[in-house]
Structures are given as structure tokens and as C-alpha cells.
Amino acid sequence: MRLTALLSMAAKAAFPRDYRYGTNRPWTIAAQRLNPPGKTRRKVFVEPIANEDWHVLKGDTVEILSGKDKGKQGKVAQVFRRRSWVILEGLNTHYRYIGRSGDYRGTYIASEAPLLLKDVTLVDPTDRKPTDIEWRYTEEGERVRVSVRTGRIIPKPVFQRRDGIIPQQWKDGTKDTSPEDTLQKTYTTSLKTLEEEVMEKMNIWEDKSPRNSYWY
């Protein structure tokens, strides 16, 4: 048991308490280059926002309030809750070379910089103007985002899975169980353990009585 615990501890990626998380995932080479093991950086203070109060979701349209691209609207590509960051598609960009090797200076691409949550606001889909957002409950009891200015509900953006599968258009393969078979209820409550039930079904008779053992 101790060996498996040790192995699981080794497999889990461990970072120091004052690790500064950036836009790169911590296990990538770029992140290792920016934050090598011995490096300590000044601590960044992040405004504490509870998980349920977070109102910007991936795929939302937001407007930038301050910075280079002030006043522009864009779609949220990535959200970093740990640092209250939001990355928009194609906005707030700086340019850099990527994939350089030897003499070749690499491709010149535009890379987006993250924006703090307080520098963006959600946009009301009806009149396309920036608003403040509050979490309120509908008559059915559903928790929704409501714009303070107009009072309209802002719907959640359509969640796209990372593997590109759309659940409504899924066709089962040979090894997949169909939805009807998956949801079919076959469980009946009984006072038998799994082993006893299975032995009964398979006609296995156990006549031997277990040896006397001592537990201490």
C-alpha cells in the first residue's frame, strides 16, 4: 500500500506553494523555462471571487474596458480563475516569433495577452452594449446571469467539448452500450451481497466452511 501511495505521489505533478501560474500549462517546456524549479517571483495578489460568483464563461462575448483594445468586443477563448484572467480571441495581442531554429527566425504570429476580470464586462446580446451582471434566480428556480441595466437574462454560451464531439450527433460504435440499455433498471434490492447473488446465478455451491482465523 505504501508503494502505490509513493507512486501516486510521484506521478502527481507537485509545485511549490508560491509558484506563479502563467498562461502555459505548468507541465509544458515553455512553463518550465519561465518558472524553473529554483525560481521565486514576487507574489501576485488576486481578488478573491467565490466560485459561484464568477460570471464570465468560456465562449461569452465581452467588451474590454481598459488597455490597448479599449472598447472592442471579443469572444472568450480561455479563462484562468486562479489569476482572474480572461483571454479573448485576437484581441490585446502582441507579436512574437515562434518555432525559430538555427538561422530561421520563425513565424511571426500575434499572441493574445490575458486581461484581468475587472477590465472586461459582459455584453448584453440584445443591444450589444456592455453591462454589469448579477446572479439571480428565475421563477423556476434556475440561477441565471441578469444584466443590471436592461434586466434581460444572458444565456450561457454553448459548451464545446475539447474532443469536438457533439452529444446530439453521436453514433454508437460496436463496443458502446445504447442509451436504452444503459438506463434500463435491473437492480432489485435484496439482502444478498454481490458474491452470494452471483454464486446463486452461476450455480456455484460452497459447502466448505472457512478456517478459524484470528483478527488482531
Add this chain to the structure above:
Amino acid sequence: MSAAVTSRLTAAVCRQFQRVVTVSSYAQPQSATQAFSKLHLCQRSQTYDSWWFRSSVNNRALHTSCVRRGLEEFFDLPENWGEQTVKSGAPWTAKQLRVKSNEDLHKLWYVLLKEKNMLLTLEQEAKRQRLPMPSPERLKKVERSMKRLDTVVTEREDALRLLQTGQERGRPGEWRRNVFGKTFWYRFKEHPIPWYLNSRYKRRRFFEPSHVAPYTRLSLEKYLRSKIRKEKREKRSQERLATIFPKKTALA
């Protein structure tokens, strides 16, 4: 490989007993190793574990064919061979598994196990060929499904045990104090003999010696101090954050 090892061992044993008992015309170990080195897939010589079963009269190598059933289950369906990505559905959730009967869960466990074996074979072969494994997320899905199945079965067992006996844990145990004065949950082990006959168990000390007693109090004080320090640190960081990010009272 194991048969080759045993045949080498038997050869060593034979050499020991050569002076005592004559084992005549003994060519079995040699032929066994040669048979394996030739790597005939479904032909092997019947080798026995111990040398005394081999008679001096009937010592011709016996060849039988291997059982050929079921090895195809270690491999994927033939239409998926050579593909870069293989489509796979979502893993089983605990909610879906809870409506299934025990018999269904028992069958599903073995289906998942065989699928896992197939994927592990595929992973190992991909490593050997130094190629990427097609769709490695299938392995994660299968492992998660098996873990959830195990959770559902333990839930059912726990419920039955609580109902019938009132025991919270499946495995008996008790709180004990070790030699260092630390109290811990000692989980019982199954033994064939009672504790007063188990010399190794009697050597284990589940009490703290008298010279360790003062350190128990000191370690308790240390633990309490660290707990208070942690709480104070939390409170201090919250106050610092409140000064940096003051709460907005009137909305701008």
C-alpha cells in the same frame, strides 16, 4: 521462460543427486530449452516440475499443441488495426451503474477488464514500435468506469453491513498508541494463530514507554501551536487582500 528456468533448476538438482541416485538417459532439460529457443508458437514439450516424475524408461519428449482460444481478445477489432484514432463513447457514470443489478455489474467488470487488457497490450506494443498509441483516452475511460463500479459495489456492501450488523467498517480495527506516543487507527490482520502464540506480534509494542510520555504533551502543544499559526496566517492574508481589494459598497 518459466519452464526453461525450472528445467535449469532440475538440471542443477540432478547434478546434486547424481551421486545418490542414477538418473539414466536424461535429455529432457536440454530439449526443453531448445524447444523454447526455436519459438514455435503452438508447439511445446510437456515439462514436469520435479525430476522424480520422469521415469528412466518413458522419457521421450511429448509435444502438445497450445490452446488457441481467446487470444484474439487481447487485440482490437480487425477494422481498427492501423487506425490513428479510434472512436469511443463516454465512460460509465456512478449514477448509471447504480441502477444495474449485481449480476450485470459482475459481467460488466469482466468486459471492462478484458478491454483494459487489450488497451494495455496496445499501449505496450506502441511503445515497443515507438509509435503513438491510437486514442489513449480509452484507457482512462475504462479505468474510471472500473473505479466507479467498485465504488457502487462498496456502497451496496456498506449499506448491507450497516443494516445487518451496524459495523461501519468492513475491516476490523481499533485506536492504538505506538511506541512514539502517536495514536493511530490500527487495522487488524487475519492470522491463523491467536495473538498469545504469535511471537512476532508479541514483540510489537502498542504502548508508549515511560520515557516517551513527556514528548506526547510536547508534540500536542506543537500541533496546537501550528494550528493556531495557520489560522492566524489565513486571517492575516484575508485582511491584506481586503486592504488591496476593498469591497465596493455603491455600484459605480
